[in-house]
Amino acid sequence: MSLRHILFGLMSTTLLLCSGCSDNNSATMVSPGSIAEPERRFEWKMVTAWPKNFPGLGTSANDLAARIETMSGGRISIKVYGAGELVAPFEVFDTVSRGTAEMGHSISYYWKGKSEAAQLLATIPFGLTAPEKNAWLYFGGGLELWRELYAPFGLIPFPAGNTGVQMAGWFNREINSVADLKGLKIRMPGLGGEVLARAGATTITLPGGELFTALQSGTIDATEWIGPANDLAFGLHNAARYYYYPGWQEPGPTPELIINQAAWESLPPDLQAIVETATKATSLEMLANFTARNPQALKTLVEEHGVELRALPDDVLEELRRFTAEVMQELTERDPMAARIYQSISEFREQSANWQAISAKAYLQTRDQ
Numbered sequence: 001m002s003l004r005h006i007l008f009g010l011m012s013t014t015l016l017l018c019s020g021c022s023d024n025n026s027a028t029m030v031s032p033g034s035i036a037e038p039e040r041r042f043e044w045k046m047v048t049a050w051p052k053n054f055p056g057l058g059t060s061a062n063d064l065a066a067r068i069e070t071m072s073g074g075r076i077s078i079k080v081y082g083a084g085e086l087v088a089p090f091e092v093f094d095t096v097s098r099g100t101a102e103m104g105h106s107i108s109y110y111w112k113g114k115s116e117a118a119q120l121l122a123t124i125p126f127g128l129t130a131p132e133k134n135a136w137l138y139f140g141g142g143l144e145l146w147r148e149l150y151a152p153f154g155l156i157p158f159p160a161g162n163t164g165v166q167m168a169g170w171f172n173r174e175i176n177s178v179a180d181l182k183g184l185k186i187r188m189p190g191l192g193g194e195v196l197a198r199a200g201a202t203t204i205t206l207p208g209g210e211l212f213t214a215l216q217s218g219t220i221d222a223t224e225w226i227g228p229a230n231d232l233a234f235g236l237h238n239a240a241r242y243y244y245y246p247g248w249q250e251p252g253p254t255p256e257l258i259i260n261q262a263a264w265e266s267l268p269p270d271l272q273a274i275v276e277t278a279t280k281a282t283s284l285e286m287l288a289n290f291t292a293r294n295p296q297a298l299k300t301l302v303e304e305h306g307v308e309l310r311a312l313p314d315d316v317l318e319e320l321r322r323f324t325a326e327v328m329q330e331l332t333e334r335d336p337m338a339a340r341i342y343q344s345i346s347e348f349r350e351q352s353a354n355w356q357a358i359s360a361k362a363y364l365q366t367r368d369q
């Protein structure tokens with residue numbers, strides 16, 4: 001054994017022994033970026049577009065922050081802010097882009113004003129269901145496109161949730177034909193709102209926290225929100241009589257965790273892996289949560305609150321599909337990134353449809369006769 005080997009062995013032993021020394025001593029023994037680096041602590045803020053502690057969405061943001069803190073042994077601690085606490089819900093994107101908060105939990109169709117293409121990452125009318133969406137994001141090139149789209153804003157996006165198929169919404173009048181959509185004042189964000197506007201409705205985007213008052217006061221005639229569990233929690237059944245399905249406008253929307261790029265790059269690789277893994281756990285848990293709670297909540301709405309459940313007529317859905325094609329055509333003509341994302345989703349959806357027809361769809365038809 002050479003002298004060099006012996007010296008190296010002694011140094012390593014000293015370092016190992018010193019791993020139990022006080023922080024002061026170990027700080028003098030090691031250089032930044034080696035052993036000291038994992039001990040660096042990060043105190044971050046997470047701004048959200050959801051009312052604080054709101055069931056399903058707000059609680060998912062809380063759980064995500066808590067999970068990251070636990071998994072990292074407290075090396076990352078995250079203070080979560082509900083909508084309006086630090087910034088307004090629709091300022092989450094800019095706030096994280098600027099680095100005023102390191103993280104944000106929201107959904108990308110709120111950022112239409114920044115990039116029209118962003119809406120496609122949240123959901124597309126008549127688009128992908130939750131399992132398909134996750135498949136496209138993680139194995140179909142979706143997440144790469146999302147990262148590319150947000151890069152100019154200094155943001156790293158992560159899928160962080162999925163609500164499953166939503167409901168078409170709460171209406172104070174029946175929708176029996178396309179003509180009934182004319183003049184309807186409805187809260188409908190994203191591409192679904194554009195589609196309804198073509199059908200003659202007046203659409204607005206309001207954050208969740210303002211829906212009940214707007215519907216009850218008659219500022220709007222109808223609103224979509226999420227599905228039975230969330231809608232029941234919001235009390236929307238107290239402000240509208242008819243509850244329509246299916247949620248053609250949001251078949252499997254993906255909330256996002258956005259992280260300021262500089263903040264992300266300041267994390268060592270193990271903490272980056274923890275954050276990324278935590279977002280996947282949130283995606284799984286949110287979908288499981290909604291899937292578990294929606295059936296009971298729907299029963300409560302119908303049986304205890306007398307909500308009138310209605311299917312949108314086929315010809316209305318057909319018309320909405322036709323307008324969706326128009327909206328997507330025009331959007332992809334004026335926005336090259338939207339065109340790339342839409343092409344990727346469309347190809348994926350076409351292939352998936354063939355498979356779903358003989359797997360999930362065929363199975364459920366057989367099982368639930």
Ligand code: CA
Pocket residue numbers: 166224225226250
């Ligand atoms: Ca919705």
